[in-house]
Amino acid sequence: MARAAVPATVAYSRDMNGPGRELALRRVRLEDAPRIHEWASRPEASRYQAWGPHGYSDTVRFLQDALAAWDADPQRRWVFGAERGAELFGVGEIKWRSPSTFEISYSIHAQYWGQGLGTSLARLLVARVFSAHEDAERVQATCDPRNVASERTLQRIGMIHEGTLRHTKRLRDGWRDSRMYSMLRDEWESEGR
Numbered sequence: 001m002a003r004a005a006v007p008a009t010v011a012y013s014r015d016m017n018g019p020g021r022e023l024a025l026r027r028v029r030l031e032d033a034p035r036i037h038e039w040a041s042r043p044e045a046s047r048y049q050a051w052g053p054h055g056y057s058d059t060v061r062f063l064q065d066a067l068a069a070w071d072a073d074p075q076r077r078w079v080f081g082a083e084r085g086a087e088l089f090g091v092g093e094i095k096w097r098s099p100s101t102f103e104i105s106y107s108i109h110a111q112y113w114g115q116g117l118g119t120s121l122a123r124l125l126v127a128r129v130f131s132a133h134e135d136a137e138r139v140q141a142t143c144d145p146r147n148v149a150s151e152r153t154l155q156r157i158g159m160i161h162e163g164t165l166r167h168t169k170r171l172r173d174g175w176r177d178s179r180m181y182s183m184l185r186d187e188w189e190s191e192g193r
C-alpha cells in the first residue's frame, strides 16, 4: 500500500473563520486520553454509535488499539487527532476496506459542534486518503439516518448518497440502519481539493 509522505495540514477551509489559521491531522497519542474523554464520555457523542458512552478505561483502550493499528503491517486503520493550533478538537479515522476503497469517520468535541469543524475534518480525511493512497478510487462513509449533523457533514463536502444499508449495527436501543455516502477520486479532483 502506498504511504506517500503528504503534509498533514491544510489551509483553514472556507467553513472556518479566522484567515491564515490551520487545522492539522496527527497520529493520536496516549496523552490525548483526558481530552478525548471529555466528549467520548458524553452520551450525545455516541448516540448513534455502537460504542459508548465511554468510561475512562474505554477511552484508554480505544487509544491503545489505535496506536497498535498505526504499527500494524500492513496498516489498515489510521486514527488521527485533529488540531486547531495546539488544541485537540476531534478525532478522525480512516479504515482500509479494499485496495481501492477507504472509509472515513469522525467525532468532534461536543463543546465545538456547529462551528464548521466537522465539515473541515471530513474534508481533511478525504484529502488524506486520496493524497496518501495512490490506488484509492473511492472514499465512503456511513451515518445513521437519524444523525442529521453527520449526514449534513457528508453532503456538505460533496459526498453522494448511494442508498441505505439495513440493520448494520446494534445500538443500545436496537438495530440501526446506515446511509452509505461516497466520493470518487475524479469528483474530489474536479473540486480542486
Ligand SMILES: CC(C)(COP(=O)(O)OP(=O)(O)OC[C@H]1O[C@@H](n2cnc3c(N)ncnc32)[C@H](O)[C@@H]1OP(=O)(O)O)[C@@H](O)C(=O)NCCC(=O)NCCS
Binding pocket: 044, 045, 046, 048, 104, 105, 106, 107, 108, 109, 112, 113, 114, 115, 116, 117, 118, 119, 120, 142, 143, 147, 148, 149, 150, 152, 153, 156
Ligand atoms: C457529526 C459531527 C462530527 C458534526 O460536527 P460539527 O462540527 O457540529 O459539524 P459542522 O458544524 O461542520 O456542521 C455540519 C452540518 O451539520 C449541521 N448540524 C450540526 N449540528 C447539528 C444538529 N445538532 N442538528 C442538525 N444539524 C446539525 C450543520 O448545520 C451543518 O449543516 P448545514 O451546512 O446544512 O448548516 C458532530 O455532531 C459529532 O461529533 N457527532 C458525534 C459523533 C458522530 O456522530 N460522528 C459521525 C459518525 S461517523
